[in-house]
Amino acid sequence: MIPGSFEYFAPTALDEALSLLQEHGDDAKVLAGGHSLIPTMKLRLAEPAVIIDIGGIGSLKGISESDGNLVIGALTTHHELESSDLVQQKVPLLAETAAEIGDVQVRNKGTIGGSLAHADPAADWPATILALDADLQITGPNGERTVKATDFFQGLYETDLGDDEILTAIHVSIPDANTKGTYLKLHQVASGFALTGVAVVLTKSGDTCQSVAVGITGVSEAPYRASGVESGLTGSALSAENIAAAAERAVDGITALEDIHASEAYRQNLAKVYTRRAIEAAAS
Amino acid sequence: MLPSEINLSPIFSGDNSFRFFVAVKKRFCYNAIQFKERSQIFVRSLEGQDVQKEATPLAKKVIHTTINGEAHTHEVEPRMLLIHYIRDVVGLTGSHIGCETSLCGACTVSVNGQAVKSCTMLAVQADGAEITTIEGLAQNGDLHPIQEGFWERHGLQCGFCTPGMIMAAHQLLARNSNPTEEEIRHGLEGNLCRCTGYQHIVEAVQYAAGKMQG
Numbered sequence: 001m002i003p004g005s006f007e008y009f010a011p012t013a014l015d016e017a018l019s020l021l022q023e024h025g026d027d028a029k030v031l032a033g034g035h036s037l038i039p040t041m042k043l044r045l046a047e048p049a050v051i052i053d054i055g056g057i058g059s060l061k062g063i064s065e066s067d068g069n070l071v072i073g074a075l076t077t078h079h080e081l082e083s084s085d086l087v088q089q090k091v092p093l094l095a096e097t098a099a100e101i102g103d104v105q106v107r108n109k110g111t112i113g114g115s116l117a118h119a120d121p122a123a124d125w126p127a128t129i130l131a132l133d134a135d136l137q138i139t140g141p142n143g144e145r146t147v148k149a150t151d152f153f154q155g156l157y158e159t160d161l162g163d164d165e166i167l168t169a170i171h172v173s174i175p176d177a178n179t180k181g182t183y184l185k186l187h188q189v190a191s192g193f194a195l196t197g198v199a200v201v202l203t204k205s206g207d208t209c210q211s212v213a214v215g216i217t218g219v220s221e222a223p224y225r226a227s228g229v230e231s232g233l234t235g236s237a238l239s240a241e242n243i244a245a246a247a248e249r250a251v252d253g254i255t256a257l258e259d260i261h262a263s264e265a266y267r268q269n270l271a272k273v274y275t276r277r278a279i280e281a282a283a284s
Numbered sequence: 285m286l287p288s289e290i291n292l293s294p295i296f297s298g299d300n301s302f303r304f305f306v307a308v309k310k311r312f313c314y315n316a317i318q319f320k321e322r323s324q325i326f327v328r329s330l331e332g333q334d335v336q337k338e339a340t341p342l343a344k345k346v347i348h349t350t351i352n353g354e355a356h357t358h359e360v361e362p363r364m365l366l367i368h369y370i371r372d373v374v375g376l377t378g379s380h381i382g383c384e385t386s387l388c389g390a391c392t393v394s395v396n397g398q399a400v401k402s403c404t405m406l407a408v409q410a411d412g413a414e415i416t417t418i419e420g421l422a423q424n425g426d427l428h429p430i431q432e433g434f435w436e437r438h439g440l441q442c443g444f445c446t447p448g449m450i451m452a453a454h455q456l457l458a459r460n461s462n463p464t465e466e467e468i469r470h471g472l473e474g475n476l477c478r479c480t481g482y483q484h485i486v487e488a489v490q491y492a493a494g495k496m497q498g
Contacts, residue, residue, distance in 0.1 A: 002363060006362060010411070042403075083459075103389070104472075105392055105474045
């Protein structure tokens with residue numbers, strides 16, 4: 001399987017990449033780690049005339065701490081997130097999520113920015129990024145803007161990212177000591193993608209749920225925040241009954257996907273069960 | 285090409301059917317249509333019509349790599365995959381092509397110290413990289429301890445997955461010199477063996493870990 005022909009550019013600065021994007025418009029695709037785009041090109045489902053390989057843009061790499069936030073460059077690989085001491089110390093949920101993605105080789109090459117921009121409905125990052133209420137930093141011809149994760153994902157492979165824009169960084173606010181996160185996933189056995197993936201960020205006040213954010217992937221056309229679960233649990237005691245009752249609302253207002261791996265009803269059930277288990281783990 | 289004209293069945297019988305099908309529908313078709321149209325214009329231009337109007341020659345690119353310590357410079361098409369570059373251009377056929385879908389790991393090589401599936405990387409992405417393939421592990425005719433482990437512990441039957449398994453094990457031991465059995469199994473999860481030889485493979489890696497620690 002060999003991709004179709006394309007013209008290849010490897011800019012080393014963000015400005016250069018943005019002007020190439022402006023010049024080539026819809027003909028161009030941005031290549032980061034390539035672990036979503038290259039397989040699609042090998043199947044000839046994508047035949048972009050131009051590839052803009054941003055892998056050499058150093059300013060898009062790395063993880064740093066700034067004003068109570070972790071700032072993650074879009075080109076940071078899953079492995080770098082999984083193994084970073086800073087991430088494990090400040091937002092362990094990110095490292096936990098990274099470790100669930102694909103396999104070692106995929107994590108060595110795939111990037112968080114590439115995954116988010118591709119917006120596969122079964123990708124892992126969207127659930128966690130939603131639950132952490134992250135801000136996504138985007139650069140385009142008119143400069144920089146920031147979009148909330150909740151506004152970023154718009155549908156199947158559809159995001160808020162414009163054709164002439166590049167996702168450059170992810171900003172995650174570092175949670176306080178009373179806040180715990182969990183990412184729980186059922187792997188599709190062959191591909192490793194999430195049949196259901198639930199990320200929970202829970203803040204406790206004694207035995208009461210002060211606030212909870214639940215991000216769910218793999219279930220619907222687009223990843224989503226399970227607002228019914230969140231409102232059902234906030235302010236309540238974190239008892240097994242309350243958690244189970246709130247988790248029942250995991251697919252409220254959501255149309256679950258159906259494919260050869262899972263029926264609609266099975267996915268709905270998975271979402272509820274994994275939501276319950278993830279909240280229980282975060283509350284323990 | 286419209287979605288209805290794409291014969292999906294041979295490709296889409298596998299795992300990613302849903303995802304890739306919707307990818308066609310939702311996002312990529314437009315590019316494909318545009319590119320087909322451009323290709324047709326290009327063909328016409330080769331026949332002598334309107335040559336000036338076609339402005340996109342798909343240039344080859346010169347890449348420099350160091351593979352197993354040896355420097356290479358080649359001109360490649362940007363679409364050439366790294367595994368094809370290693371096997372067909374450089375002539376190192378130890379790395380195998382198995383599934384071609386980033387699942388089986390037979391094509392695993394090390395690029396700048398990171399194990400990658402070379403079927404899912406373009407050769408141009410490896411410009412300037414230090415690459416190690418299975419051929420680069422033995423030194424002065426002596427097997428690498430991982431290779432020796434596969435020999436001593438019968439870590440292979442047909443041997444097709446072995447180069448990739450060994451390169452993945454090489455990455456594992458570089459990051460964790462004394463892995464538990466569970467860590468070995470987790471570290472090799474990106475590599476498939478169809479002779480069901482996992483138990484011996486794990487033992488081979490344990491042998492190598494012991495030997496490398498001296």
